[in-house]
């Protein structure tokens with residue numbers, strides 16, 4: 001479903017170093033993967049490459065057998081949803097953000113209150129400014145946005161790093177629920193092995209430019 005085929009990616013700050021070194025791996029649809037790796041090893045760069053936000057030097061990245069670099073960027077954005085450590089928003093209120101996502105995905109008749117309930121947020125929050133919410137609540141808004149756009153793939157870059165243990169636990173549980181309900185291929189990057197084991201059906205390690213299966 002999402003395949004790295006002999007991918008090479010050099011470090012932009014020291015081009016003789018490779019973040020990905022002849023890296024090959026096939027992520028299967030509807031599975032949840034966690035990728036661990038030390039800080040600076042290239043986890044964020046890998047996710048950005050998987051989403052065609054950064055170009056690779058050699059090799060191919062295939063999304064359902066199509067070379068991702070040949071797809072229209074908007075098509076990639078629709079099929080792959082991204083979540084970061086610190087959520088990024090487009091509009092002021094929660095409702096505006098969900099509305100933007102739904103329009104981007106060309107979906108109408110979405111019941112936003114129902115989306116809020118699925119991510120365990122009070123529907124009254126729809127009218128709140130996103131900046132008034134805690135980071136954990138903002139992460140839930142991001143997941144509601146993912147439910148609105150209905151991608152095939154969810155990529156998460158250390159979404160729990162800025163959260164305390166209990167809040168992180170709640171977010172990981174919710175990500176697991178949503179991934180399974182929606183049948184998403186989920187790739188979750190973290191430097192915390194306990195979080196990787198909690199969510200990942202498969203745990204991989206990125207080191208020396210390659211992905212290795214840990215469990």
Ligand SMILES: Nc1ncnc2c1ncn2[C@@H]1O[C@H](COP(=O)(O)OP(=O)(O)O)[C@@H](O)[C@H]1O
Nearest residue numbers: 010011012013038039040041042043044045054
């Ligand atoms: N767009 C890019 N292309 C190539 N290298 C990059 C890019 N952005 C950051 N880097 C470099 O990649 C290395 C790994 O960074 P990063 O992917 O952020 O690691 P991690 O997320 O595992 O902490 C860093 O040395 C950084 O300078």
Ligand SMILES: [Mg+2]
Nearest residue numbers: 043044045158
């Ligand atoms: Mg990172």
